[in-house]
Structures are given as C-alpha cells and as structure tokens.
Amino acid sequence: MPRILLIDDDEQLGPPLAAYFARFELQLEHAxxxxxxxxxxxxxxFDAAILDVMLPEMDGFELCRTIRKDSDLPVIMLTARGEVMDRVVGLELGADDYLPKPFEPRELVARVQTVLRRRTAAPRPGAAARLAFEGGLEIDPATRTVLRGGQKLELTSTEFDLLHLLAREAGKVFSRDDILNHLRGHEAELYTRAVDIVVSRLRRKLEPLDCIKTLRNAGYSLALARSGGAPRG
Structure with a gap:
C-alpha cells in the first residue's frame, strides 16, 4: 500500500483524511x-508528500526546496484558493502538482493517484526504448533515469515525463495544452503557466545543453538529433 506523508499543522485534518485515503488503499500519515x-x-x-504552504518553523515553499535538495519524491502543494503566485512558486521549486484550499478529499486522492501512477506506470508500447541523442543526452524510460554526458540528472516525475514526451518525437512541436493533457491524468483547471515553469526548470538541469526550443505561440520541441541520425519531426 503506498505511503503518503501529509505535513500540515492542522491537527484535526489528519485522522479523517487518513480514514478517507484508506478507502482507496492509500496509507496517509500526518506530521x-x-x-x-x-x-x-x-x-x-514514503511514495509521495503533501505539503501545506502555511506551516510553523518553515513555510511549505522552504520545505519543498529542502526536500528537493536530495529527493525526487512526488510533492503536492496545498495553496490558498486564488493565490496563483503560491502555485507558481511551488511549481518553480519542484512541486509536481498543487491543490487550492479548501479542497474536496476525493480531489486530493485523485491528485495523489495521478502522481503515483506517473511515477510507477510501465512505459506504453513503443515508448519503452532507451533514447540517445547527440550531446550526450540519454533517456531510459524503464528506469526513469536521464544522463547528460554520463552524469545522472535528478529530475522530478513531472520533469522526466515532460522530457520523455518531447524526446519520443524529437523535432515535433507540442503545444502547452498538449503537454498539460499528457502530464495530467485527471480533469483539472488548465494552467498553461505551469508548463512554462516546468520547462524552465528542465532547461536549467539540462545545461549546458540548449535543446528545448520555444516556438512563439506554438509550444516547445526537443531540438536534438538522435545519436546516429536526424531528429524525427
């Protein structure tokens, strides 16, 4: 049973939420x-963490930053309703998803199930092959690892899924909505700024490779040739 850690200073939130999660075969613990x-x-x-933004000792943003220093554990941020900047900051720091408060427990379960499914799902037929590109970029869907010049990159689940999507059809332009529909496994508010944030994070981690190109008013593509051949488009 997947173990989820909720970090929220509301002592009354944990027990009923844990009971609800158990109905979906998820074990929720509360700090x-x-x-x-x-x-x-x-x-x-633990298989995922849920972080509230408003916390004692340090806020959820600093907590997310601390987790991201040495872990790619899926992270969902709980933000104040309507606080778009909270969502932007959380995603910039490496959160995989966000959910405004107050929330419906079923929606939180759906978000958790989605990040878990993305992390553990077997590659679709035709998508399991290891991909190698000029410049030393290697992507292995089976182990969900990425190498740049032989160095392993620490990517979040969302970052890996985005890179793999672009790499499977290198040269093809994916719109922001295309990317959102691929990354989100459930109905959710379209938030195109989230795509730009994840792309920005991914670009920084891929440096000095400059391989994710922006096409104005169109979207993003991976502009790298496969090792031994030209990029597919």
Whole structure:
C-alpha cells in the first residue's frame, strides 16, 4: 500500500483524511511540524508528500526546496484558493502538482493517484526504448533515469515525463495544452503557466545543453538529433 506523508499543522485534518485515503488503499500519515516531516521522509518508505504552504518553523515553499535538495519524491502543494503566485512558486521549486484550499478529499486522492501512477506506470508500447541523442543526452524510460554526458540528472516525475514526451518525437512541436493533457491524468483547471515553469526548470538541469526550443505561440520541441541520425519531426 503506498505511503503518503501529509505535513500540515492542522491537527484535526489528519485522522479523517487518513480514514478517507484508506478507502482507496492509500496509507496517509500526518506530521504537524516540518522538522518531524523531514525526519520521517529521511527515514524513507514514503511514495509521495503533501505539503501545506502555511506551516510553523518553515513555510511549505522552504520545505519543498529542502526536500528537493536530495529527493525526487512526488510533492503536492496545498495553496490558498486564488493565490496563483503560491502555485507558481511551488511549481518553480519542484512541486509536481498543487491543490487550492479548501479542497474536496476525493480531489486530493485523485491528485495523489495521478502522481503515483506517473511515477510507477510501465512505459506504453513503443515508448519503452532507451533514447540517445547527440550531446550526450540519454533517456531510459524503464528506469526513469536521464544522463547528460554520463552524469545522472535528478529530475522530478513531472520533469522526466515532460522530457520523455518531447524526446519520443524529437523535432515535433507540442503545444502547452498538449503537454498539460499528457502530464495530467485527471480533469483539472488548465494552467498553461505551469508548463512554462516546468520547462524552465528542465532547461536549467539540462545545461549546458540548449535543446528545448520555444516556438512563439506554438509550444516547445526537443531540438536534438538522435545519436546516429536526424531528429524525427
């Protein structure tokens, strides 16, 4: 059963939410302080984390940044309703998804199931082949690893899925809506700014490779040739 850690200082939130998650075969544990949550995460065994933005000791943004220093664990941020900047900052720091408060428990479960499914799903037929590109970029869908010049890159699940999407059809232009529809496994508010944020993060991690190109009013493409051949378009 997947283990999920909720870090939220509302002591009344954990027990009923844990009971609800159990109906979907998800084990939810609750930490009310970031220091306790980080200690639990470092002991390992969790499959995803849910972080509230408003926390004692450190806010959810600093907590997400701390987690991202040494982990690609899927992270969902709980943000104040209507606070678009909270969502932007959370995504820039490496969160995989966001959900405004107050939320419906079923919606939170759906978000968790989506990030877990993206992390563990077997590649679709025809998408499992290892991809190698000029410049030393290698993508292995089976192990969800990416090498740049032989160096392993630490990518979040969302970053990996975006790179793999672009790499499978290198040279093809994907619109923001195309990318959102691929990355989100459930009906959700379209938030095209999220795509730009993830692309920006991915570009920084791929440096010095300059391979994700922006086509104004069209979208993004991977502009790298396959090793031994030209990019497919």
């Amino acid at each position: 009310t302080r970031p220091s306790d949550g980080l200690a639990r995460l470092r002991r390992g065994g």
